[in-house]
Amino acid sequence: MDKKVIIISPNPSSLYTTSVCELLMRHGIQIQAVFVKKFSLNRFKDEFSRDGVKLLKKIWKKLVLRNRAYQDDEKDNILNFRKKHKISLSNISELEKHGVDVFSVDNLNSQFVESKFQSYNTDLVVFTGGGLIRENILKFSGAGIINCHMGILPMYRGMDVIEWAVLNEDFDNIGVTLHFMEKGVDTGDILKIRKVPLKERDTIKNIRTRFEPVMVEELVAVVFDFLNHKIKPVKQEIIDGKQFFVISNPLLEKCKVKLANRLK
Amino acid sequence: MSFNCKIFDSELHDILKLPKSIELTDLGTNSILRDYSKFKFIRLNDIILLRSRLQEERKSEGVWSERILRFLEVRMININESLKLNYMSVKEREVFKENLISFLLELYYYNHDIRFLNTAIKLNKKAKNIHADHKLYNSKLMEYLMNRI
Numbered sequence: 001m002d003k004k005v006i007i008i009s010p011n012p013s014s015l016y017t018t019s020v021c022e023l024l025m026r027h028g029i030q031i032q033a034v035f036v037k038k039f040s041l042n043r044f045k046d047e048f049s050r051d052g053v054k055l056l057k058k059i060w061k062k063l064v065l066r067n068r069a070y071q072d073d074e075k076d077n078i079l080n081f082r083k084k085h086k087i088s089l090s091n092i093s094e095l096e097k098h099g100v101d102v103f104s105v106d107n108l109n110s111q112f113v114e115s116k117f118q119s120y121n122t123d124l125v126v127f128t129g130g131g132l133i134r135e136n137i138l139k140f141s142g143a144g145i146i147n148c149h150m151g152i153l154p155m156y157r158g159m160d161v162i163e164w165a166v167l168n169e170d171f172d173n174i175g176v177t178l179h180f181m182e183k184g185v186d187t188g189d190i191l192k193i194r195k196v197p198l199k200e201r202d203t204i205k206n207i208r209t210r211f212e213p214v215m216v217e218e219l220v221a222v223v224f225d226f227l228n229h230k231i232k233p234v235k236q237e238i239i240d241g242k243q244f245f246v247i248s249n250p251l252l253e254k255c256k257v258k259l260a261n262r263l264k
Numbered sequence: 265m266s267f268n269c270k271i272f273d274s275e276l277h278d279i280l281k282l283p284k285s286i287e288l289t290d291l292g293t294n295s296i297l298r299d300y301s302k303f304k305f306i307r308l309n310d311i312i313l314l315r316s317r318l319q320e321e322r323k324s325e326g327v328w329s330e331r332i333l334r335f336l337e338v339r340m341i342n343i344n345e346s347l348k349l350n351y352m353s354v355k356e357r358e359v360f361k362e363n364l365i366s367f368l369l370e371l372y373y374y375n376h377d378i379r380f381l382n383t384a385i386k387l388n389k390k391a392k393n394i395h396a397d398h399k400l401y402n403s404k405l406m407e408y409l410m411n412r413i
Contacts, residue, residue, distance in 0.1 A: 049340075049341040050338075164378075167378060167413070168378070242379065246337075250410065251385065254413050
């Protein structure tokens, strides 16, 4: 298969990104470059203003606890997925020995990134996190930038969409959506929706843990299918959904109660 | 600038069992809502006018509410600095914020869009709530809405 992609990554050791990269390569897809967003004070400030205390929990889980964050009841987690699929890539920098260019950048929308994107003339870009992508980057992304959103589009755009769906008692609309990125938040054309059924004793944390391997699996499958013309994007209408923001603590508590009480 | 707490819905006044000091107000139908441009151009009168018209669903109010929601969510961390551009005194800034919280809560009361309650909760944490009647009204309405979920 003669298809080339660029990867956008939120950090060099992301379990999600490294799993996606290794599986894409196994599918014969050539990774031209990976752009990794550097961890800096400015990035921390930006993300803290958006996510608040939740960011600290995320940093604690992803950068401090790492594998130890998965020592709970949920067996369908990304570590077991990696074991099952024998995924060994643990840091993006290891890709350099396979001829992949790895760039660590402060700003994913910078002129440097733009000129690099232009020079690669890629078929597709795969987004695995790192914040908003601006139009100057979007226009040099081949067919576009594919993202896997942790919610059902077009209804649930934005942040904390598992929590919002639960709060709305919309338990059948929990899952992931593969879509193209565009200027608006989660408003791009949809490639695939995969609903994830809830389990009896699910908590928000469990659901999120279970989503991670699903996201890897679906992102790889959709990239492969799209590059092989097996799926076509479907346009979503702006008015068909709403953008949600970070959920406040009192509503999060309500959400937990609704999740626990849903089978009573 | 009036610091009195204004409310526009008699049903809400009864439901919340508000004291007589919180008077029902009617702005009439003559006031015209201008087009939304930027958050920094919004004045207290705009928020009060929006609040007075929430019982009737109009397209222009919908644009205002979505844009205000988005601004507050994105800029919540710097909201006090944003308000300093228009209102020099703490009292003025607080009465603006209190009305903004009422606006978001009332929006949720009428349209059941929980995003507005979420933003009201966050903004309430940034408010000093220095005007007793408004503090009472917002806290009673918030409690009522939270119990309804």
